[in-house]
Amino acid sequence: MSKKSTHINNDTYLAKWLANEITDPQLKKLVTEEDFMAYKKLQRGISLYENLENVNEDAYAELKTKIAAKKKATIRTLYYKWAISVAAVAILFITLTTTLFSKTTVSKTTGYGQNNTIALLDGSEVILNAKSEISYREKQWKANREIFLKGEAFFKVTKGSTFTVRTKNGSVTVLGTQFNVKSVSDYFEVICYAGKVKVTTANHKEYILHPSEGFRKINGNPLENLNENSPKPNWLSDETSYKSVPLKYVLKDIENQFDVVFDTNSVDVNALFTGSFTHIDQEIALKTVLNAMELDYKIQTNKHIVLSKK
Template sequence: MKREELISKWLDNNLNHQELEAFKKLEDYDDLVTLNHRLRAFKNDEYNTSKELERVLSKIKSKKTASKLWMKPLLRIAAILAICCALYYYTTTLDTTIQTEFAQKTTIELPDASTVSLNAKTFLAYNKKSWKNKRTIELNGEAFFKVAKGSTFNVITKAGNVTVYGTQFNVKQRDHYFEVICYEGVVGVTFNSTLSKLKAGDSFLIIDGKLIAKEKEE
């Protein structure tokens, strides 16, 4: 129900319970109640209720307009600050992304000279700006990693995470399928908050959320 209809029915004492609750939530509810009390106290036949109501509502509208004018400069400042924060966040978290298509394979070199060979239909993303302090890659698909020695190297997938230092390993993450094979060094695989360490030749396989294999590759 529109605001004007609520006020009209209230003046006629014709609001039901639900309408009364809606009326009490009006922004100018207190002013309207005050006006009603004044009208009831002033029993002059020449007193024009409609004009008095219009006068009060006009006064309320003027107050709102003045408030909006006062708020405009603050809103502009807030908008500028929000844009600056967004630009800072965007430039400091901007990822480099690589996407291979069907039947396409590619090999890339990371900022620390580590290499990644992506299989077909694979997505990879990393942050070049923060790479020196945080070697983290987001992977969806399959890739072979040859990691240069240095700080912890993390591969984040939807199924689980892989953490290494300097090693060679393969990660394959598809729908309902997650496999890690360690070829050199030691690989830490985190799945369902449980860490498993793989040595050279070990593999780790999850299908449909269940551990299928954690054994040495032949």
């Protein structure tokens, strides 16, 4: 029998053995002792895989399919044995990665113009503003109340261990309180509505906020004395308010609420805006902001709005 035909038969035997179509004693009669020991090592790796929580059945099936498909291969026996070992390592890596990360991380997102209220495992509550995302490790929640945020969210935190919100611009740490966090591009804002929060910026500076106090950092420039008299963020009532915020961030919020895109090539997007806009009506929102900034607008398509000076 040629090496090629032996290799093909071995592939077939391995596939049948993994599928429990032939027994160990039968396999030992069909392959060499060296091959049989290599197959047993592979089987032990797969057994470990099957015992892990939240197994990835698709990955396992894919492995067996690839092994069976090797019947048409013409590679040398040495390379074949090496490939079997690599396959075993790969399946274990896929499983561990999936189990330890993908299966334990919960993500919640919102689309254009959407809000979403999420109840956390400890009874805390998160309300996501439009085009925002949070993620947290569910299985580690009791030991580590930590959330990763992109966008804007309002938090009602139950008392307990430290609760941390992490963003690319900084983090917020509390024990039990209510606060709002906004982290978009180079804009970072935190407002405390109840209790006390600690803000840590990306360059490790810390700020303590009490009720009605806020912190804002835009393009690296902090504004430490930001006062807020409302009992909760206005966006929870379908309105977004600003105090001396560059226009480009206001326009980005409008884009997130109404799924539009602004052409700002002819206007000063760094001009400061103070005011608010409604989330209910696009036309009213545009007129409220743009009239205050003395700008005209032209809707070229349903999603493309060109701005110009009056």
